[in-house]
Amino acid sequence: MKKTLVFAVALAMLLLLTACGSGGGEPGAIDYSKLPIVELIGADATSQGAAGQLFGQYFSERVLEITEGKLSIDYAPNGRYGGDLDLLRQMREDKIQLVVCQTAPMVSIVPEMAVFDLPMVFSEFDGERIDAVLNGSGAFRTGISAAYEKAGLHLLGFLQDGTYRLTTANRRLDSLGDFKDLRIRTMENDNQRAFWTALGADPVALPWPEVYDALCSGRIEAQENAADTCYGASLQEVQKYLACTDHLLYCNQICINKKTWDNLPPAYQAAIEQAAAEAIAYMRPLLVEVDGFHKQRLTEGGMTLIEYDNAFYESVLALDSIKALYKDIDENQAGGLGALLVEELRSGS
Numbered sequence: 001m002k003k004t005l006v007f008a009v010a011l012a013m014l015l016l017l018t019a020c021g022s023g024g025g026e027p028g029a030i031d032y033s034k035l036p037i038v039e040l041i042g043a044d045a046t047s048q049g050a051a052g053q054l055f056g057q058y059f060s061e062r063v064l065e066i067t068e069g070k071l072s073i074d075y076a077p078n079g080r081y082g083g084d085l086d087l088l089r090q091m092r093e094d095k096i097q098l099v100v101c102q103t104a105p106m107v108s109i110v111p112e113m114a115v116f117d118l119p120m121v122f123s124e125f126d127g128e129r130i131d132a133v134l135n136g137s138g139a140f141r142t143g144i145s146a147a148y149e150k151a152g153l154h155l156l157g158f159l160q161d162g163t164y165r166l167t168t169a170n171r172r173l174d175s176l177g178d179f180k181d182l183r184i185r186t187m188e189n190d191n192q193r194a195f196w197t198a199l200g201a202d203p204v205a206l207p208w209p210e211v212y213d214a215l216c217s218g219r220i221e222a223q224e225n226a227a228d229t230c231y232g233a234s235l236q237e238v239q240k241y242l243a244c245t246d247h248l249l250y251c252n253q254i255c256i257n258k259k260t261w262d263n264l265p266p267a268y269q270a271a272i273e274q275a276a277a278e279a280i281a282y283m284r285p286l287l288v289e290v291d292g293f294h295k296q297r298l299t300e301g302g303m304t305l306i307e308y309d310n311a312f313y314e315s316v317l318a319l320d321s322i323k324a325l326y327k328d329i330d331e332n333q334a335g336g337l338g339a340l341l342v343e344e345l346r347s348g349s
Contacts, residue, residue, distance in 0.1 A: 030267050032068045038268065039072050040260065042098035043087050045079040045208060047232030051290060052252040053077040055159050055283050056100040059254065062275035071268050073098060083207040085188055092152055097260045103158075103251050104189040107333075112147035114333035115341055117191035119322055120313055122249040125345050127162030127284065130249070133344045134158040135280065140340050147335075154261040156254045156276040161287035164246035166295075168230055168239040169222035170215075173306060176200075176315050184222040185211050191329055195247065198321035208233075215239065226250040227294035236301030243306040246313075250287075254279075 042060055046052035060073035081087055081096060084105035090096040092109065103116035115121075122130055133140055135157050148155040173179060180200040186192045188205045196203035204220055214220045215238040223235070224245070230236075254276055261269065299305050316322060330338030 032070045032267065035067075035070050035265055035267060037070055038264070039074060040097040040256075041076065041095075042073045042100070043076040043081045043090075043096050044100040045082065045084045045087055046077065046100075047208075047229045048078050049232045050226070050228045051159065051250075051283065051287060052100045052102070055252055055254070055279055056098075058282065059100075059275050059279040062278050063271055066271040066275055067268065071264075071271060079209055083209065085207075091255075091257050094257050094259060096257075098156075098254065098256045100252055100254045102187070103253055104187040104192060104248070106253060106255075107189055107191065110147050110151045110153065112144060112334050112337055114191055114329045115144070115337045116249065116251065117189065117195070118326060118329055118338055118341075119195050119247055120317060121338070121342065122162070122345070123164070123246055123313065125162070127160060127287070129345060130160060130162060131158075131280075131284065133341065134160070134251075135277075138344050140337060140344050143335075143337050143340065147337075148255060149258060152258045153255045154258045156256060156273065157280050158251055158253050159280050159283055159287075160249055160251040161284045163226065163250045163287050163291040164244075165224050165226050165248045165250055166230065167222060167224045167243040167245045167247075168235050168303070169241050169243065170239060171221065172241055172304075173243045173245075176312065182222050183220050184224065185214065185220045186224065191325065191333075192248075194325050195322070198319055198325060199316070212238065224248075227291050227298060231294040231297050231301075236298045236303050239303060241306055242295065242298050242303045244308060246308075247316075250291075 042056055044052045044056050056075055056077060060075040064072050081090060084101045085108060087096060087099045087101065088105060088109055091099045103113055106113040107117065135141065145155045167173060167184070169182065169184070171178065171182070176199065182201040184196055184201050184203055185206045186196055186203045188207070193203040193205060206214055206220070211220070211223055212233055212235070215223065215235070224247070230242070256272070295305065326338070330336060
């Protein structure tokens with residue numbers, strides 16, 4: 001019943017977006033009737049009703065509308081074709097052409113995406129400033145796009161609005177010392193495991209579909225994710241505390257297999273880029289509202305909200321192990337994109 005309600009709310013939001021977006025914005029003077037019919041497959045591994053699912057579905061609907069039905073995307077949400085790493089593997093094999101996922105899994109095939117693993121690197125900036133850098137035309141976007149191309153992918157864009165991943169647990173996490181030996185599930189990403197280890201926790205990498213059962217059995221006692229994902233997975237049923245650690249930006253990316261991209265007619269490439277830009281523009285204003293809505297639902301479900309002052313975040317960033325992680329990510333993984341990201345965020349370019 002709860003999952004049905006989540007999906008109903010998500011569907012209502014999606015229908016509202018579609019109503020707002022339909023009609024205008026199609027490229028003029030393009031005769032799609034002369035182009036071949038093409039069907040692509042897109043997928044995500046998000047929880048039901050999460051921002052990534054709504055993003056991918058709205059994007060797919062806009063592609064169909066813009067191209068007057070000639071280019072369609074058979075979109076499979078909620079892990080129908082597997083977890084994030086499964087989807088990325090299938091995309092590289094061209095069994096799936098488009099994937100929406102958060103940034104952390106991308107590190108496995110685009111090492112430079114480790115720049116998003118820099119702890120709390122976005123926390124002092126608002127969503128507008130972050131969007132200008134991630135989806136703009138500056139050196140950072142040029143560099144990260146080139147990294148995708150090198151990996152056999154084409155980057156279409158990033159969806160975020162200055163909201164963050166949180167930590168849920170069955171013990172209070174009021175201070176840095178409370179994280180010691182916390183057995184916490186993380187995504188399958190070495191940098192994130194290193195971050196939690198630096199805090200004194202005991203990170204365990206698990207595919208998302210296994211998390212609920214692992215929390216029930218006591219195999220793990222905590223996990224970290226965005227509020228909508230936590231609620232979509234009904235974690236309020238098995239977790240007591242919701243801690244606003246804000247350690248990573250809640251950001252979804254969308255990309256396409258480069259070979260598929262290169263073989264599409266230019267008109268279809270333009271339609272896909274337009275649909276991605278429109279999906280980001282329509283979804284972004286909802287993200288803060290969605291974040292607040294799901295935090296409220298989690299607390300109404302029995303979870304206790306824990307918030308931190310600046311001293312907590314400063315104590316995390318002051319750890320020698322965190323400083324070493326910053327240096328390793330920027331110099332050895334992201335090819336200097338970390339320093340470039342910070343420079344552009346601070347300059348507003």
